Amino acid sequence: MGKKGFVRNNVNQFAVLYRFFDLLIIQLCLLLAAKIYGISLNQQYYLISLVASLAFLFSAEMLWLYRSWRAGSIKEILFVASISHFLMIGIVIGWMFISKSSEDYSRAVIALWFTFSWLSSGLWRIGFRYVLYVLRRNGRNTRAVGIIGANSTGVELVNQINGTPETGYVVVGAYDDRDQERIVKSELLEFKGNVEQAYADIEAGKIETVFITLPMTANRRIEEILRVLGDTKAQVHLVPNFFVYNLLHSRICNVGEMQTVSVFDSPMKGAMNFLKRVEDILLASVILTMISIPMIVIALAVKFTSRGPVIFKQSRYGMDGKKIKVWKFRSMTVTEDGDKVTQATKNDSRLTPIGGFLRRTSLDELPQFINVLQGTMSVVGPRPHAVAHNEMYRKKVQYYMLRHRIKPGITGWAQINGWRGETDTVEKMQKRIEYDLEYIKNWSLWLDFKIVLFTLFKGFIDKNAY
Known part of the structure; x- marks a missing residue:
């Protein structure tokens, strides 16, 4: 390059x-x-x-x-x-x-x-x-594909290509200079020879597109291959297989005239950030107009069934790890917001007479649409956790804090996939974080639209919410 x-x-x-x-x-x-x-x-x-x-x-x-x-x-x-x-x-x-x-x-x-x-x-x-x-x-408008790198990444690439035939990619085979015992054997990926053979097949017109799946540690070899391929007519794609690539919203960036790969990045940049904000304002405004009367009824019910404030404002981490105050209808007799916060459990004695119902139906979270209008939250995004829980799990769950690359949401990808409610084990939190990071990596207005639709049909009531 x-x-x-x-x-x-x-x-x-x-x-x-x-x-x-x-x-x-x-x-x-x-x-x-x-x-x-x-x-x-x-x-x-x-x-x-x-x-x-x-x-x-x-x-x-x-x-x-x-x-x-x-x-x-x-x-x-x-x-x-x-x-x-x-x-x-x-x-x-x-x-x-x-x-x-x-x-x-x-x-x-x-x-x-x-x-x-x-x-x-x-x-x-x-x-x-x-x-x-x-x-x-039917085999038309296709591209013959050669894969340089007979390894697990190459096999996974073939799986993806076979699973989406509408792409028009047809895999010719894999090429690799390594010894036979180091080459991954797979029925999906036919071994065609060394890299020199790949060059010959390109010149013969047998390959139109090349995917390089060699590990990033082979940077000198990759540079040599790119130098040769730069003198051919083939389209060349480099498939990064270092472990961080699949973690978050990776993209190509520039520092002056040098290109870099941004790994732990947020999709909320420029126009996308503007569109996300417009989406939030429109959705929150419409929803608050529709739920204003039910919110008044809930507020009165909270006020007359237990002592304490109607709205509970708890400190949580927002975008970039900055603390925000998240609004909720109070569903417990306590308002914990310190260094230690005990998660709600089944038949929790701290629940108010209507607290359990509010939490199971997610009605306690309706005031968070006000947070959305304030700009501290989004309608769709990773659910915010209490600060105490953040500090505990960030030490136990790898890449936990990456979920704060975007604003927290009222509903999210993890929630509609069943990872809502009490996280009494590290494994449960790991699954939630896995879905949160998948959402950030693949964010689009279309994905938000799907999450909102799924939430309407199955996201309000959950057996795991206490």
Whole structure:
């Protein structure tokens, strides 16, 4: 790798075509809406169509809509496309409001335009995705793959490729210079020869894409291989297999002209942080409006069934390990917030008359939507633990504190997968942390959307919550 580096984001080979169709659809749908409503388009409509086109491109680029989706699901593609479209609608409406030109447009035409363009954007993606899927299933639009490194990482890569045939990758075999006894034998990964043979197969056109799965300790050998492959037509992917790669949201960064791999990073950067905050404000505002009356009823019930404050504010760690005050309806006769906090257990004597019910149904956590509006919590994220529990488990569970790379949430990936409630063993906490880190590593608006849906159906009541 040269001084300036050559690592780039993966770009969809059809990205230019996607952009063209998206812009074409926006324009054609406006014409169709005007035709249906029987009006002629004027300069004002052409201007708003230009604003819409630029707004959609901006939103789509911000959300990486045009990245490679070879291994992505159609649901996620449609979700990201829809979010891009709704952001476009918001920008267009904002433009009409700021320019005081809303009266120059037919509301019916604008509504039809937005609806048609949204539906058309999704439908053509479904159709194009299906065509690519059929082609790749039948051996077309595929890429012949060679793997340099006959090891466990190479076998796992083949497993992933075989599990997602829609990627269009076809594995030719593995290449390795090591002795036969050091090579991992697997029916999934045919051994084709040494690395020199890989070069020959590339030159012969038998391999189009190369994945290097050698360990990072073989950095000099990898550098030699990259130097040779840099003079070929093959696409080259380096598969990091050092232990930290799978821990968190890894990404390529720059320090001046030098590229680095950020390992313990947060996905909440720039536009993503903004979108996450918008998501939180919208969800919390809507939910608080819906639950305001039940919250008043619960507050009165807490007040009249036991002595003490209605709201219990407990110190917990927030983003970057900073202490925050998490709000809850008081469900116990004690308000522990010191160096030692005893977790609630089954038939706990400290529970108030309605405390057990509140905790089992998660109703005690409703005030945390106020935390979300304050900006100290998110609707979705790792559940915050009492400071005392943090200090105890951070010494027992590896990478425990990495869960604080993002804001804590009211619901999370661990909770909808059954790791909620009392963590009376280190093993239970380890599983919760495992799911928390998996969430951080794979965060997306689509994942948040799925977690919220699952929470609605199965996340409120849990047998492990006391």
